[in-house]
Amino acid sequence: MKRVPDMELRFAIAPDRKSLEPSGLKYDMSDFDGYALEVALRLVEKSGAGEVVLISLGPDGVQETLRKGLAIGAARAVHLQAADVPVDGFAVAHALAAELRGGGYDLILFGRMATDTASGTVGPMVAELLGLPCVTAISQLDVAEGSGTARRDLEGAAEMVRFPMPAVLSIDEGIARPRLATLKGIMAAKKKPLEVKPAALGEARLTVEAMALPAERSGPRFLGEGSDAVPELVQRLRTEAKVL
Amino acid sequence: MAGTFAFAESRNGELRKVGFEAVTAARQAADASGGGDVHALIVGAPGIAAQADALGRYGADNVVVVEHAALERYSPEVVAATAAERIRSGQYRAAFFSASAQGRDLAPRVAAQLGVTLASDVIAFELQGDDVLAQHPAYTGKVIVTLRLTGVPAVLSLRPGALTAVEQPRSARIEQAAPAVDPASARVVVTELLQQTATKLDLGEAPVIVSGGRGLRAAEHFKLVEDLAAAFGNAAVGATRAVTDDGWRPATDQIGQTGRLVSPDLYVAVGISGAIQHLAGMRTAKTIVAINKDKDAPIFKVADYGIVGDLFEIMPRLTDEVRKARGSR
Numbered sequence: 169m170k171r172v173p174d175m176e177l178r179f180a181i182a183p184d185r186k187s188l189e190p191s192g193l194k195y196d197m198s199d200f201d202g203y204a205l206e207v208a209l210r211l212v213e214k215s216g217a218g219e220v221v222l223i224s225l226g227p228d229g230v231q232e233t234l235r236k237g238l239a240i241g242a243a244r245a246v247h248l249q250a251a252d253v254p255v256d257g258f259a260v261a262h263a264l265a266a267e268l269r270g271g272g273y274d275l276i277l278f279g280r281m282a283t284d285t286a287s288g289t290v291g292p293m294v295a296e297l298l299g300l301p302c303v304t305a306i307s308q309l310d311v312a313e314g315s316g317t318a319r320r321d322l323e324g325a326a327e328m329v330r331f332p333m334p335a336v337l338s339i340d341e342g343i344a345r346p347r348l349a350t351l352k353g354i355m356a357a358k359k360k361p362l363e364v365k366p367a368a369l370g371e372a373r374l375t376v377e378a379m380a381l382p383a384e385r386s387g388p389r390f391l392g393e394g395s396d397a398v399p400e401l402v403q404r405l406r407t408e409a410k411v412l
Numbered sequence: 413m414a415g416t417f418a419f420a421e422s423r424n425g426e427l428r429k430v431g432f433e434a435v436t437a438a439r440q441a442a443d444a445s446g447g448g449d450v451h452a453l454i455v456g457a458p459g460i461a462a463q464a465d466a467l468g469r470y471g472a473d474n475v476v477v478v479e480h481a482a483l484e485r486y487s488p489e490v491v492a493a494t495a496a497e498r499i500r501s502g503q504y505r506a507a508f509f510s511a512s513a514q515g516r517d518l519a520p521r522v523a524a525q526l527g528v529t530l531a532s533d534v535i536a537f538e539l540q541g542d543d544v545l546a547q548h549p550a551y552t553g554k555v556i557v558t559l560r561l562t563g564v565p566a567v568l569s570l571r572p573g574a575l576t577a578v579e580q581p582r583s584a585r586i587e588q589a590a591p592a593v594d595p596a597s598a599r600v601v602v603t604e605l606l607q608q609t610a611t612k613l614d615l616g617e618a619p620v621i622v623s624g625g626r627g628l629r630a631a632e633h634f635k636l637v638e639d640l641a642a643a644f645g646n647a648a649v650g651a652t653r654a655v656t657d658d659g660w661r662p663a664t665d666q667i668g669q670t671g672r673l674v675s676p677d678l679y680v681a682v683g684i685s686g687a688i689q690h691l692a693g694m695r696t697a698k699t700i701v702a703i704n705k706d707k708d709a710p711i712f713k714v715a716d717y718g719i720v721g722d723l724f725e726i727m728p729r730l731t732d733e734v735r736k737a738r739g740s741r
Contacts, residue, residue, distance in 0.1 A: 173551070175551060175552045175554075175669075175688055175689075175692075176688060178554075179551055179554050179555055181555070188551075188555070199669075199670075200670075255557070255559065256529050257520065257529060257530060257532070258523065258524065258528065258529035258530070259529070261524065283552065283669060284550060284551055285532075285548075285550050285557075286532075286533060286549070286550060286552075286669070286673065286692070287530075287532035287533060287548075288516050288520070288532065289519075289520040289523070289529075289530050289532050290520075291520075292517065292520040292521050292524070293520050293521075293523070293524040293530075295521070296520075296521055296524035296525055297524060301489075301599040301600045302488070302521070302600065303488075303600055304516065304517045305513065305516065305517065307663065317603075320513065320517075321513065321663055321664045321671075322423075322512075322513040322514065322616075322664065323512060323513055323572075323614045323615045323616030323617070323664070323672055324607070324614025324615055324616070324617075324648070324664055324665075325423070325605060325606060325607050325614065325664060326605075326606045326664055327485065327486065327602045327604065327605050327606065328602070328603045328604040328606070329600060329601065329602050329603065330600070330601045330603050331599065331600045331601075332599050335600075340670070341670040342657075342663065342670070373528065373529050373561065373562040373563045374529045374530075374531060374559055374560070374561050374562070375559065375560050375562075376557055376558070376559060376560075377545060377558040377559060377560040378557075378558040379555055379556070379557050379558070380555070380556050380558075381554070381555060381556070382549070382553065382554070382555075382556050382695065382696075385700070385714065385715065385716050386716075389712055389715060389716075389717075389718050390707070390712070390718045390719070390720060391717055391718065391719055392719065392720075393719070393720045393721045394719070394720075394721035394722065394725060394726060395721070395725050395726045395729040395730075397719045397721075397726075398719070398726060398729045398730050398733050399733060401701065401717055401719060401730070401733075402730070402733040402734060402737050404717060405678070405699070405701070405717075405737075406737060409678065409698075409699040409716065409717075411619075411620065411677050411678040411698075411699055412644075412734065412737045412738065
């Protein structure tokens with residue numbers, strides 16, 4: 169799971185022009201990863217055996233996010249220490265694959281993508297590095313003995329996918345409503361194992377060159393009130409935007 | 413001078429518009445590096461070869477067609493292995509995919525098989541020596557990140573619609589090839605394709621998207637949105653998460669961080685307040701129109717044109733005027 173900034177906040181670019189101004193940022197578990205955790209917990213509960221292990225990569229702050237996941241119900245956690253989370257998904261995938269290899273996991277779940285970078289590359293890359301079957305962006309999941317079926321939403325369509333286990337899956341939002349941590353869970357989480365080890369990151373071949381806020385839209389924002397503004401809108405769509 | 417590669421996405425035996433966008437990007441990259449050849453790959457059931465000429469229209473010099481009876485539906489492992497094999501043997505400068513639902517599944521697999529990374533969901537790019545500089549909307553579109561992608565081949569996936577497909581006709585050579593792995597050996601199998609939208613144009617294809625939100629107040633009022641989309645003639649209907657959560661529209665219509673991330677030529681937001689999660693999915697559209705009763709709604713901050721007022725009064729007139737404007741062309 170990835171620790172990401174709260175997206176509701178207003179972002180500012182730091183003086184180096186390639187990072188976010190860190191002051192005022194609040195962090196939490198990436199939304200989609202919360203769904204992946206919920207799916208994992210339900211599968212373990214349903215089967216009556218096994219455990220959910222959390223892995224996160226990044227600076228020491230990720231331990232806070234891992235503790236939250238432990239409070240929600242995971243059994244133990246691994247923190248792969250890195251100064252930051254590289255934007256290079258393949259570099260991250262190397263570190264995760266090194267940790268996951270030989271772990272004997274039935275399913276390795278990811279969120280469909282991290283809410284900050286919205287790339288969705290790490291899950292399928294880990295699958296390739298481990299040689300495991302992979303299904304991405306799952307909106308419905310049914311797991312039986314040794315195999316599963318999943319639904320993936322596409323543009324204006326959906327597809328049903330069959331896969332064998334072990335497998336790597338990435339989970340879309342809405343599949344299962346994530347539970348909240350209880351007070352009892354929060355207390356129990358303090359005693360659950362959280363292992364810390366260095367991340368064996370691959371070479372970074374994708375780096376941040378610059379960050380900028382999106383250009384302001386230049387158009388006149390308001391053309392007026394009510395349907396009287398419609399003719400001007402249509403006119404401008406024709407002459408300025410050239411979409412009519 | 414270096415060749416480039418484009419994956420020409422298809423569904424149900426039809427090329428997708430995003431495939432032409434990938435070919436256009438590959439053409440640009442080849443021209444920028446001194447005019448190499450563009451190779452496009454199309455994979456599907458027997459008969460898909462008939463689509464190959466269309467790729468030449470958008471600038472492909474060579475079209476590799478992989479036909480197999482077991483490839484009627486997308487087969488992630490077979491397509492990834494086949495694309496990776498072609499890219500490896502072609503020694504391309506760059507390889508382009510779409511960041512569509514299929515491309516987001518495919519491109520990271522291909523990159524990993526090639527042992528390289530991926531610049532995902534790119535809205536603009538330029539070659540710079542051996543590197544590629546690629547722009548990517550991050551933090552729900554609130555920040556534009558310029559990424560430096562090092563190494564060859566540079567593998568990129570393009571946000572649907574961000575790059576306009578441009579016709580640059582070539583007489584493409586067409587070459588038949590076999591899948592890199594036996595389709596019968598695939599572990600992951602797409603067993604069924606469920607068509608959700610009755611209209612021909614879906615959110616990944618339409619140059620215009622008309623989207624509705626809670627301001628429509630009831631599922632049946634989506635007719636207003638559908639009518640405007642029909643008046644445009646080239647529009648798909650989208651929706652906010654609130655609306656798909658309530659079951660007014662299918663989940664596959666959802667635009668936003670948790671749905672589709674799109675970049676159409678025109679986006680018309682009807683009764684949509686503009687939650688961050690929705691803006692993430694559409695703020696890179698080339699032109700944005702917002703219709704909302706609340707002049708302080710956040711959607712107006714990203715709109716080019718806004719009308720404040722009662723959408724139930726505005727929409728019928730807008731539909732009428734758009735129909736007239738199109739009729740008089």
